[in-house]
Amino acid sequence: MAFAPQDPRTPDPNDPVVHEGRVDYVPTAISVTRARRHAARLIADWGHPALADDVALIVSELATNAMRHGSIPGRLFRVQLTLTKTRLRIAVSDPRGERLPRPRHPSPRDRHGRGLLIVRALADRWGVRERTTGKEIWAELDLTASLPADRCTNEP
Template identity: 40%
Template sequence: MPAIETFRIPKHRRHVATARQRLHKALADWGVADQLADAVLLLASELVPNAVLHCRVTYALVGVTLTLDGPELTLEVSDPDRDRLPRLQDSGPDEEGGRGLTLVSALSDAWGCRQDPYTKCVWARFTLVGRRDVAPAAP
């Protein structure tokens, strides 16, 4: 049975830190540490603020789900602005933004986005097989 941490935060910057704290606790509880935990938290620091910043739905909630299912760890961030899917950008060296999805692509084993009935979701997946930064599962 997969381990799941799921919650929603109000679409406001001050709640981004709360999302990171909850994800950090879940990763620690599941024995995910070091570089993998750092990568997941870094991608959460990209995806959650992007949802907060770019969602055009007033008073929206941003959904965050972290799932550990066998050899895969998946981070999902969703918001109700379902018609605005994110896309990779080729940002120039002088541009301040636009590199978030490039970072997601570089640090995760797979990533993508999907339109659900009422939301859009950006996800990043990590494969745990052969990693040294995951504690063995408890018997």
Template identity: 45%
Template sequence: EQLRSWGILSDAATHVIAELAANAATHGRVPGRNFQLTLNVVGDTLRVEVTDTRRECLPATQHPCAEAESGRGLLIVEALADRWGVSSDVVPRKTVWAEITVPVGA
């Protein structure tokens, strides 16, 4: 809904947000703690940040076998985002981020 209110109609952005949020919910979850999703637009760049409390679980792309039902999330992010990475925050947090070029005034 936030993207729509900014006039950003990008399937790539929607998929990247979904994948990073799903990864945080699946791999970054600690009972009693949530993850944080932050979206920022500067110029023609949308920055997606997902912060969780599992700094020891750093993301890495995988190449699962064809029969695997999961493990492709970061490959999707890598394919759709212009760049992505991870930054360590104050213990115990980490932030996984991705940047996507969106049309100015979309």
């Protein structure tokens, strides 16, 4: 089974960051809930309420993986949202760099193992970036179909 794709992207000077937010969490189940709610609220505040449910689900899946598979006692995981004019990047980092994600193909009876499949279905791109300590799993949503409410018009 293949590992997640590596992150080939470098910052695009023609697509500057408009908003950015990050929060560090203790690797517990309640932190996953808090991360999901915070991400949904943040993206709505940034003018993209139509993306809030997808963002919440992606954050929930990636944060759950960080809690279950990437945690080390006494170390936090981070959720970071970065909005540019053309895309939203969701990144969750954890301290376990030796445990790279692998999408699974669970059977209907399996209770777990669908998180990365959900992320892959919702995101336009996703992958992993190795860090000096740990790893970052990221997903990106293109904003071309989701203009902020204050930019939508009824003009032809």
